[in-house]
Amino acid sequence: MSEGAGGLVLGRLGPEGRDEGARLIHAALRAWYGQHLNQPERFGAAWEPFRIFPEEYAALDPGGALTARDARTGQLVGLCFYHPRPSHFSVGIVATAPEAGGRGVARAMVEAVLALADAADLPVRLVSSLMNLDSFSLYTRLGFVPGAIFQDLQFPEGAGLPPAAVGEGSLRAAEAGDLEELAALERELTGLERGQDLAFLLGNASGCWGCLVLRAPGGELVGYLGCFQSGETRMLGPGLMRDEGAALALLGAQLSAPGWGRAVFLVPSRSAGLVAALYGAGARNVELHVAQVRGRGREVGGVVIPTFLPESG
Numbered sequence: 001m002s003e004g005a006g007g008l009v010l011g012r013l014g015p016e017g018r019d020e021g022a023r024l025i026h027a028a029l030r031a032w033y034g035q036h037l038n039q040p041e042r043f044g045a046a047w048e049p050f051r052i053f054p055e056e057y058a059a060l061d062p063g064g065a066l067t068a069r070d071a072r073t074g075q076l077v078g079l080c081f082y083h084p085r086p087s088h089f090s091v092g093i094v095a096t097a098p099e100a101g102g103r104g105v106a107r108a109m110v111e112a113v114l115a116l117a118d119a120a121d122l123p124v125r126l127v128s129s130l131m132n133l134d135s136f137s138l139y140t141r142l143g144f145v146p147g148a149i150f151q152d153l154q155f156p157e158g159a160g161l162p163p164a165a166v167g168e169g170s171l172r173a174a175e176a177g178d179l180e181e182l183a184a185l186e187r188e189l190t191g192l193e194r195g196q197d198l199a200f201l202l203g204n205a206s207g208c209w210g211c212l213v214l215r216a217p218g219g220e221l222v223g224y225l226g227c228f229q230s231g232e233t234r235m236l237g238p239g240l241m242r243d244e245g246a247a248l249a250l251l252g253a254q255l256s257a258p259g260w261g262r263a264v265f266l267v268p269s270r271s272a273g274l275v276a277a278l279y280g281a282g283a284r285n286v287e288l289h290v291a292q293v294r295g296r297g298r299e300v301g302g303v304v305i306p307t308f309l310p311e312s313g
C-alpha cells in the first residue's frame, strides 16, 4: 500500500473485497451513464452481476486489480484492472466512486500501472468509450494515442441476424490443441503475445467461456471468436480473423446460437464491408469505442473483435 497525493491510499483488491469492487463498478457506470447519457438503466439495478469482473480477473491475473481508498475513512473510491503480458500491458475497467469523481482518483491508479509498464519497458493498451469524455480525457492526458475506432453493435429484438453460412471453411468449438495456432495468429496479425488469455479462454475453468475456430478448406486457421456467459450477461469476444468474411462467418455462427442473438459486440469501423453486411442484416450501433496505445504500437492486421472480458488486447 502507498499513500499518494489527495489523501488516497493505493492497494490491491483481495478476495474479501470482491463484492465491494463489484458494487463500485456498478455504481460508477450507473451514475456516469445516467448523468451524461441519460441511460441510468443501461447496466441494470443489481450490482451482483458485476462480481464477474473481480472474480474472472482474479483468476486470469491474480493481484491485477488496483484499489484507491480514502486515507481517512478507508472507503473504496477507485478500482483499476490491469493485465501484464510479455508484449504489452493492458488497462481494463477503471471506475471511480461517483462521489469521488474529478479528484484525481482514476489518474492516480492509471499512473501506478504506467509506472509498472515503464519499469518493464512495455507499451500500454486499452479500449475506451468514445462517448465518455472523462475517460477519453483521462487517457489522452496521460499520453495515450487514439487509434482504431470500434462500433458496438446489437441486433434489436426481431431484427434478423447475419447469415450463419460458413462458406467453404469448417467451423467448430476450439479445443486445447488449438492454443498454439491461436497464439501464432495473434502474434502474426497484431504483434501481441496473448497466450495467457487464450489458454484461460480455452481452459474455461469457470464454465462461462466458449470459443469457435474457423478453418479454411485446407485446414489453415482463419479466425477465432470467444464468448462469455454468466446469468443474463452475454458478451462476444475476444476474436481475431484474417479477413471480414471470416469475421462475418464467426459472428453469424455465435449470434445464431440459441439465446445469443442480442449480444453486443464490437467491430472495427474501418472493416467497412463487415459493417455494411451487419447493417444490412439489421444491426444497430449502441456505442463507440477507440483503441489507445501509450508507447510503441503497430498497425494491426486482420479484424480484431475486442471485449471487456478479458480486455487484454
Ligand SMILES: CC(C)(COP(=O)(O)OP(=O)(O)OC[C@H]1O[C@@H](n2cnc3c(N)ncnc32)[C@H](O)[C@@H]1OP(=O)(O)O)[C@@H](O)C(=O)NCCC(=O)NCCS
Residues within 6 Å of the ligand: 028, 029, 032, 092, 093, 094, 095, 096, 097, 100, 101, 102, 103, 104, 105, 106, 107, 108, 128, 129, 132, 133, 134, 135, 137, 138, 141
Ligand atoms: C472515467 C472515470 C474513471 C474518471 O474518474 P475520475 O477519478 O473522476 O478522473 P480523474 O479525476 O482522475 O481524472 C480525469 C482527468 O480528465 C480530465 N478531464 C475531464 N474532462 C475533461 C475535458 N473535457 N477535457 C480535458 N480534460 C478533461 C481532468 O482534468 C483530469 O485530468 P487531470 O488530472 O490532468 O486534471 C469516472 O468518471 C468513472 O468511473 N466513470 C464510469 C466508469 C467508466 O466509464 N470508466 C471508464 C472506462 S471502463
